[in-house]
Amino acid sequence: MTLAEAIARRLSADAYREFEQGASLKGLLKPFKGKGDLQQFAETILRLRARVAGLMGVMLTIMAQSPFSLLDLRLVVQHSASGTDFLRWRSSDFQRMGVQVWQQAMALPHLAPSLREALYQLEVNRVTLNLQMSSLQSLYRQAETGVSKLHAAETLFDLSRSPTEE
Template sequence: MRPMPQPPAFASLTADAYRQLEHAASLKGLLKPFKGKGELEHLAQVARVIEAQLQQLMAAVSQQAGRPPFSLLDIRLVQQNTSAGSTFLRWRSRDFSRMGVAVWERQMSCTNLPQDLREALYRIECDRIALNLQMSVTHSLYRQATACAAKMANAEQALRQFVNPVEESR
């Protein structure tokens, strides 16, 4: 491994990075009685907006991890789109033959890795873990809100089937 240049400080995500998400992501909007499918559709829409904002934060972290000195390592942080429609940050080997936290652990165990670079990789990993958790929860909320909105629409349709014939016979 070649000698590493002095790494710039990795800028971990701060409260400022999350400021926009704070207002949209209040649990007050979730823990209330929903009066119909419209409110659930709105909740799903809010979850989609938060997902897009989380993707922007993920892109910022992966861009930082893609610059020197990190780009000189045998590890890459990439955004991976899933078949479920969400995005996660994943560690990959430089040749893309291996993926997962084991790739990161292997890089961390290199004895010639400078301590400040090791600490920066640790901060990147902490941001990756937190962002993946937040994306997973937000995407699950989106899916559940969408499914529940459809169920409420079906319930409303069933009600109308049984209410309208009675009203028409009067």
Template sequence: MIPMIPAQPMPFEALTPDAYRQLEHAASLKGLLKPFKGKGELEHLAQVAREIEAQLCHLMEVVVQQARQPPYSLLDIRLVLQNTSAGSTFLRWRTRDFARMGVAAWERQVSNRALPQAVREGLHRFEGERIALNLQMSVVHSLYRQATTCAIKMASAEQLLRQFTTAVEVSG
């Protein structure tokens, strides 16, 4: 059963271009599409990716805070931050009683005919923000992992070259 929810349009502040402005400058692909001269540059790329992840997490928190306001707080579902074992954070839907999680919980709530249209539209906007932010987090976290892995490989290659060069100099 759904508690009495007003049918008037719900306040929802979509993330604006201003919210993303800082990310735009940090996430330029020109820093990615270049020859890397050593592990230091790859470590820097990984660091930038980590900083962008933190900024995306902040944007996710803004969306979660909005979803905690009435009338959405009166519903049976919650938008929550979920930390993964891989070290990233994603937005997930879950029911109050934890019986359901994921898009199925959202679909069930949106499909409820007793839900006012304005609330349904607000949930739709939250779902759009969730999808976009999760995509961005996934891409940036993948970039972080790849840059970190490649920095380790680059360091290993540099160490092998130094060892071989030292061995040749000693024997020569």
């Protein structure tokens, strides 16, 4: 089994199977009956974010092992201001960061083809996981904003009702 195949297996469709059961667009594209439904949706998003973070951890574990640990390339978690984690490439001396570090590693003439393929697979997974984390964070933020707006509407409605309506 090649390195790329081993990576693909660890971050395969099986790893995503749980996501399919817990998330779908039909959960988003439904009429929310109130802030409770929207809060539940936000909680689901948080659980999905934790699972994506777990897959990010798998990638960090892979990169910490040989032969990847021998390269001038590290995969690190960068914490955003919103509290979301993203995977970033760093040089081993931490002087450089970004996809350019990965591109330089890929351009090494002595890099074994199997290692080059494995690094490609890792980059595909990094981009995918970052996209998923970013999308989930955006949905979560929107859901939380919606809960706040529904709470404000509910409060105003309760205050505006006359005592005879109760």
